[in-house]
Amino acid sequence: MKQRVEAGTDAAMIGAWDASLNAQPMADAADQRSLLEADAANGRLFLLETGGDGGGPVDVYIDEAIDPAARERLREVPGRFRLSLPTGALVVGGGEDYRSREPINTSARSVVRIPPGEYEVRCLVPSDPEREPDSQQELERMVGRDELRYYDRTNRSGCIIGALILLLFPLLLIPFHWMIALPVTLIAFLGWFPLRARILLRSRRYQQLHRVVPEYRLRTVDPWLVLTLQTMAPGSDLKGGIASL
Numbered sequence: 731m732k733q734r735v736e737a738g739t740d741a742a743m744i745g746a747w748d749a750s751l752n753a754q755p756m757a758d759a760a761d762q763r764s765l766l767e768a769d770a771a772n773g774r775l776f777l778l779e780t781g782g783d784g785g786g787p788v789d790v791y792i793d794e795a796i797d798p799a800a801r802e803r804l805r806e807v808p809g810r811f812r813l814s815l816p817t818g819a820l821v822v823g824g825g826e827d828y829r830s831r832e833p834i835n836t837s838a839r840s841v842v843r844i845p846p847g848e849y850e851v852r853c854l855v856p857s858d859p860e861r862e863p864d865s866q867q868e869l870e871r872m873v874g875r876d877e878l879r880y881y882d883r884t885n886r887s888g889c890i891i892g893a894l895i896l897l898l899f900p901l902l903l904i905p906f907h908w909m910i911a912l913p914v915t916l917i918a919f920l921g922w923f924p925l926r927a928r929i930l931l932r933s934r935r936y937q938q939l940h941r942v943v944p945e946y947r948l949r950t951v952d953p954w955l956v957l958t959l960q961t962m963a964p965g966s967d968l969k970g971g972i973a974s975l
Contacts, residue, residue, distance in 0.1 A: 731792040733842045734953070735822050738785020738835050743825030746776040746851065746957060748815045749841055756829045766828065766972075773812035773970035776851045777825050778955070781975045785835075786954025788822055792844045793961055796854070804854040804956055807975060811851045812968045813959070818846035822957065848966070849959040853973050856952060869946055873939060881939040888926050895919045 737744055751774060756765050769775040796804070820843075821827075823836035870878050895918050902911035930936050962968060 731794055731844070733790050733792075734787050734949075735790065735840055735842060736785065737788045737823045737840065737955070738783075739780060739824035739826065740783050740835065741824060741826040742780050742782050744778045744780055744788070744823070744955060745825035745828050746813060746820060746822050747774060747828055748817055749819035749821050750817045751775075751829050752821070752833070754829055755831045766825070769828075770811075770970050770972050773814045773848070775825075775828060776811050776813045776853075776957075776970065777828075777972045778807065778853055779972060779974040784954070785824075787948070787951060788955045788957060789953040790820070790822060790842050791956070791958045792842075792849075793959070796956065796958065801854075803856060803858070803952065805857040807853040807855060807973050809852075809971060809973045810968065811973065812962065812966075812970045813849045813851045815844065815849060816846055818844050820844055820959075844959065845961075848962045850962050850966075850968055852958045852960075854956040854958070855975065856954075868950070869943065872946070873942060877935075877939060878943070881936065881943055884930070884936060888923075891926075892919065892922050895922055 747769075756762060766775065766777060770777050795801075819841050821836055821840050822842060823840040824834065827833040827836040873881075896915065898918055899911050899915040902914060906914075930940075
């Protein structure tokens with residue numbers, strides 16, 4: 731079985747754990763790191779230190795081999811770890827949400843339903859994060875290369891214009907007081923995106939592409955991370971722990 735979830739972190743760590751543990755929030759204490767390490771060592775939590783904030787799609791394979799073509803584009807993060815999933819409700823998301831009273835980056839959409847049990851976890855990441863995904867070429871065949879360039883160029887130019895509007899503030903500071911420059915800049919910046927959306931709604935060409943491109947990319951883009959969970963044999967002495975990029 732393979733499932734995909736979106737996961738992100740603001741604390742440079744991605745975790746995997748049983749959803750039942752969310753009913754046991756950690757106390758607000760200075761030694762939270764020690765608690766994370768202890769739970770990881772006991773197999774209650776798998777933690778990956780990513781080296782920085784970020785996120786993206788995470789593919790989770792449960793008792794299934796990774797497709798050979800996809801496997802060639804991945805490198806394995808050192809380490810194999812035990813993970814206990816007594817309810818089979820696997821949460822994948824920012825490690826800062828582990829046993830948190832108020833999760834920020836995880837929700838019901840972060841949960842993968844799998845058979846309860848003890849699993850061996852491995853983590854893989856793209857060997858070349860800058861590689862253009864194969865899905866890009868297939869998308870070009872679906873909608874046309876020129877059409878896809880038009881769609882991406884339109885979105886890119888909209889963001890660039892929005893960023894340039896912020897330059898109004900230092901420019902307006904020259905002839906006007908900041909109490910005038912700041913609200914004018916904010917009004918222009920906040921007004922640009924709704925105006926752009928209304929303009930694009932009238933573009934049949936853009937709307938036809940917008941109904942296809944984002945959804946296709948979300949489904950087929952190369953994963954940010956890959957987790958494999960393999961049911962452990964009875965009596966295995968595999969330990970839990972923390973992996974690192």
